[in-house]
Amino acid sequence: MRRTTSILGSAIFLVIAPGLIAGYVPWLICRWRMSSPFVDSLPIRVIGGLLIAAGLPVLLDSFRRFAIEGLGTPAPAMPPRSLVVTGWYRFVRNPMYVAVASLIFGQGLLFGNVGVLEYGFLVGAGFYGFVLVYEEPTLQRTFGKEYERFCANVPRWIPRLRPWDPAG
Numbered sequence: 580m581r582r583t584t585s586i587l588g589s590a591i592f593l594v595i596a597p598g599l600i601a602g603y604v605p606w607l608i609c610r611w612r613m614s615s616p617f618v619d620s621l622p623i624r625v626i627g628g629l630l631i632a633a634g635l636p637v638l639l640d641s642f643r644r645f646a647i648e649g650l651g652t653p654a655p656a657m658p659p660r661s662l663v664v665t666g667w668y669r670f671v672r673n674p675m676y677v678a679v680a681s682l683i684f685g686q687g688l689l690f691g692n693v694g695v696l697e698y699g700f701l702v703g704a705g706f707y708g709f710v711l712v713y714e715e716p717t718l719q720r721t722f723g724k725e726y727e728r729f730c731a732n733v734p735r736w737i738p739r740l741r742p743w744d745p746a747g
Contacts, residue, residue, distance in 0.1 A: 581650050585657070589646040592654045597638060597675070600702060601682040609692035617691050627688025634681030637667050641675045644668070655713075662722045664729055669742035672733050676706040710735070 605611075617623045644666050645652055649659025653675060667674035680703050687695035718726045732743045 581660075582647065585646040585650050585652060585659075588652040588654065588657050589642045592652050593639075593642050596653070597679050597682075601634075601638075601679045601686075604698065605683055605686045605692075605695045608694045608698060609686070609690045611686070611690060613689075614691045616693050617688075619691070623688050624691070627685045627690070630681045630685030631689065632685075634678040634685060637674050638678035638682070640666055641668070641678065655717075658717075658721070662718070662725050662729065664733075664743075664745045667738075668729075669733065669744070670738040672730065672735050673706070673710060674738075676710065677736065677738070680706070 613624075641663075642653065644663050645659050648665060649661050649663045651657050651659030671677055680699060683695065683699040683702055687693070687699055715730075722729075729745070732745075733739065
């Protein structure tokens with residue numbers, strides 16, 4: 580029952596939080612219409628598309644891991660029972676936040692919208708503050724030495740080049 584609840588809770592939270600932050604708000608800003616503040620630069624738009632293509636699978640995989648491995652959700656109301664240190668978490672401690680930022684910045688570049696890029700910086704600053712003030716202290720209290728070891732081996736924002744092996 581816990582796994583089913585975790586999967587359902589994660590799916591709902593995925594639609595509400597990242598769906599709103601990385602989908603609906605950028606759409607409100609630019610209506611997903613191409614504009615040309617970058618002088619219609621094809622390379623910039625391609626980079627934007629690549630950021631979107633890279634961010635979406637990372638986000639979906641991270642949510643799946645929270646539900647199936649962590650037996651919880653990313654939502655503070657139903658946190659995981661286990662610390663998730665597999666998948667993208669072997670490269671970076673916050674793959675969901677990195678993925679959401681990638682989706683927002685990707686849309687800003689793809690659609691050539693400075694407002695979406697500015698919004699991305701605001702969201703990134705919000706993520707940074709939330710992680711430092713709430714998330715990391717909470718994880719430290721909850722998982723103790725296991726979380727300390729994770730933090731000592733996996734960077735917060737910039738992914739490692741090689742995956743960390745928690746068994747090693």
